[in-house]
Amino acid sequence: MFSIGQLSSKVGVKVPTIRYYESIGLIDPPHRSEGNQRRYEPEVLDRLTFIRHARDLGLSIDAIKDLLILNANPDMPCDEAHLIANQHLKDLARKITQLQQLSLELTRITQNCDSDTVGHCKVLEALGDHSTCKSDH
Amino acid sequence: MFSIGQLSSKVGVKVPTIRYYESIGLIDPPHRSEGNQRRYEPEVLDRLTFIRHARDLGLSIDAIKDLLILNANPDMPCDEAHLIANQHLKDLARKITQLQQLSLELTRITQNCDSDTVGHCKVLEALGDHSTCKSDH
DNA sequence: TGTAATTGCTCTAGTGACTAGAGGTTCAAG
DNA sequence: CTTGAACCTCTAGTCACTAGAGCAATTACA
Numbered sequence: 001m002f003s004i005g006q007l008s009s010k011v012g013v014k015v016p017t018i019r020y021y022e023s024i025g026l027i028d029p030p031h032r033s034e035g036n037q038r039r040y041e042p043e044v045l046d047r048l049t050f051i052r053h054a055r056d057l058g059l060s061i062d063a064i065k066d067l068l069i070l071n072a073n074p075d076m077p078c079d080e081a082h083l084i085a086n087q088h089l090k091d092l093a094r095k096i097t098q099l100q101q102l103s104l105e106l107t108r109i110t111q112n113c114d115s116d117t118v119g120h121c122k123v124l125e126a127l128g129d130h131s132t133c134k135s136d137h
Numbered sequence: 138m139f140s141i142g143q144l145s146s147k148v149g150v151k152v153p154t155i156r157y158y159e160s161i162g163l164i165d166p167p168h169r170s171e172g173n174q175r176r177y178e179p180e181v182l183d184r185l186t187f188i189r190h191a192r193d194l195g196l197s198i199d200a201i202k203d204l205l206i207l208n209a210n211p212d213m214p215c216d217e218a219h220l221i222a223n224q225h226l227k228d229l230a231r232k233i234t235q236l237q238q239l240s241l242e243l244t245r246i247t248q249n250c251d252s253d254t255v256g257h258c259k260v261l262e263a264l265g266d267h268s269t270c271k272s273d274h
Numbered sequence: 275t276g277t278a279a280t281t282g283c284t285c286t287a288g289t290g291a292c293t294a295g296a297g298g299t300t301c302a303a304g
Numbered sequence: 305c306t307t308g309a310a311c312c313t314c315t316a317g318t319c320a321c322t323a324g325a326g327c328a329a330t331t332a333c334a
């Protein structure tokens with residue numbers, strides 16, 4: 001039996017976040033002590049670790065809910081789990097490409113300025129004028 | 138003189154977003170028509186273009202506020218503008234690296250499974266067990 | 275000039291995934 | 305038995321918008 005603080009430090013999820021997860025139905029409400037404090041059974045460790053890990057990997061709470069349902073039904077085909085993971089991989093790839101473009105753009109902008117004062121600063125000029133941009137963000 | 142809809146289509150910023158920008162003090166409240174509708178002078182085009190471009194590049198509203206103040210004072214040194222841009226470049230680089238690691242991790246996880254059912258699905262196993270991970274996300 | 279369609283107005287609430295704070299209660303150690 | 309840390313609930317705030325309700329003004333066309 002753990003208190004919420006012990007659970008928090010074991011799993012690496014903050015105390016208010018654990019209560020938040022309970023409030024949105026991601027984890028079940030645990031039993032309470034006589035003084036109304038949460039007391040967790042060891043099983044919750046696995047579930048919370050799963051959640052934390054999936055969140056670290058950038059999966060949304062909704063996606064995690066789906067995966068948790070799958071996880072609870074060992075006889076179901078796991079295609080859907082792969083589908084969710086692959087969908088997320090696609091999202092990641094798109095985000096990475098976009099950020100790389102922006103990074104290039106910003107590098108180009110900053111390297112272009114040799115002025116001292118704002119009046120002729122190329123960074124500020126470039127921000128005010130979209131036409132000099134290479135990509136179509 | 139533009140209506141808010143005309144301004145919106147000229148600059149590519151949605152109408153509610155323009156009103157939102159006004160509400161947080163990013164753009165000045167414009168004059169109104171007799172019927173209380175917003176009427177914009179042409180000057181706002183530049184400012185809103187600046188804002189839109191900076192937002193597209195991922196800068197925060199707070200950073201943009203700073204840049205707009207700089208922009209209005211052509212005699213100030215532009216070091217600060219470069220500082221903001223460079224800070225943002227660092228953030229971008231960090232984010233990109235992190236996403237790439239996650240992408241690798243997720244790829245490794247998904248390629249590792251040749252099961253049909255959830256019971257032995259490596260994707261779900263890996264999500265439940267952090268210890269198999271290469272990076273320390 | 276009449277009318278219908280479009281565009282505009284304000285206000286409130288919702289999004290995602292938490293985080294912060296107030297004001298109070300319970301628990302564990304000494 | 306006391307002290308201080310950890311716990312409780314509840315509300316509100318974060319960021320940068322977005323959605324919707326209910327109504328008013330403007331514009332285009334006949």
